Amino acid sequence: MNIFIFGLVNSVILALIASGFALVYGVSRLANFAHGALYILVGFATWLFLNRLGINYIGSILLSIIIVSAIGAAIYRLLLIRVKGMPASEIIASLAIGIAIMELFRWRGFISEAYMLPPFVKGSVNIAGVFIDWQRLIIIGVGLGMMLFLWLFTHHTKVGLSLRAIAQDKHASIMSGIEPDRTAVISLAMGSALAGIAAVVILPLGNITVETGYMVLTNAIAVCIIGGLGSWAGVFAGAFLLGFTEILTAALIGPQWQMVVVLLFIILTLILKPSGLLGRQKELEERV
């Protein structure tokens, strides 16, 4: 039961972390390596608004998420738009921004245990003999709510449909009147907002550290590689596979083996099915 509940929490955390990264990649074919930096940026920004400017908790959260969406949009508009279509340059540019943001915080001295966000609801509950704190339950709720929202958004709204269209065929989308740069800006703003939402629900479990940013990026990439880049179902499959594997490894073999097993999974995926568990096969796309 322990393993099930904490595996579930861990999986939802991974899905939340990866969903922003996957959204941006799925729509714009841009690997946003600043994802982890945006995640901790929201953490620190919320902390600053809360403790330095005295804005209430909800206000601080909303403000940080709005700011991070604007930053995400600006990153595309000002920088990535110039290197689009060149994958190596996109990765270098976005990683550079990410490192700049993260190291800026380290340089300004954001490295103490004081940086932490309070949980939304204090205390814990007993579910079938396992004590679990409210914050972890909230994470599950927000995570599942987010997945439902994203599904509805991408299947039933004009903007969502256009995001999926451009991910599948850019020229055909343009012919339907969709403007590719505008959709890319929307996807980066939304992806950044998702990173922000993940940050505010997950960070109360521990301290906000600069290293968290690097870890979040690594985890997001791991989930997407295993699940298959550009596939929603793949993101969830990857998150649950990794999430439970991590918890099982920690419980059965020892926590120090967690990372080893995760890396083994990535290597196995790349050897056996490089497109990921649910990555689409190209042959399906065209029938002439």
Added chain:
Amino acid sequence: MLEIKNLMVFYENALALNNVTFTCQEGQITGVFGPNGAGKSTLMYTISGIILDMKKTEVMRGGERITILGEIQFKGEDTTHIKPNERTRKGIVLCPERRRIFPESSTLENLKIGGYLATRQEAKKTLEYVFSLFPALKDLKNREGGFLSGGEQQMLAIGRALMAQPKLLLLDEPLMGLSPAIQSRLVQAIKEINERTGITILITEQYAQPILPIVDHGYVMEKGTIVLAGTAKELTDNPHVKAAYLGA
């Protein structure tokens, strides 16, 4: 409605379109026929503006240099340098070669995406029209595009283009790779679209035989140049066309 004047397109130093001049009359079906590599698709990409996006990508990659010279006039307005999605808004809609439907979206979603610029009412009305034109699509509306047959995909591609409320519909080789039975059904549908809605149609094909009966005016293109022009009847009677494009 559409006037092409001295259009030239270079891919690096290769001349894809050489001094092409022709017109599409409002409400008519105009055909452009020619073999592989004649420049038909380049012509369609240039009229629809997709070539500007290709050019942008090439410039960024430091790849092939694409040069476009000449003028495209749509309804008296020079559209040569207007962005492709803006041209769609003005009513120039391309139904591209090899269909290019969205394989991971359902039939209905494909059509909805096509109606991205349409108002809710226009979209609803056009959707009904598309389903009446191609009843097969209605039964397949929840099937993913990638799982449709070639003929169904072509119907979907035309339907999707109609959803964008075209005034000028560009059909790039719509009959490619389809069986004669499906070809004749599509040709009928194209004729019906033109008669019912009055949409001006520009259509390209390699093989003129199935299309010629519904075409008002036709051009024959070879190696990027228009070598023949005339009404459908004039083209049908021309010995050169007979030999090369009608299989006679």
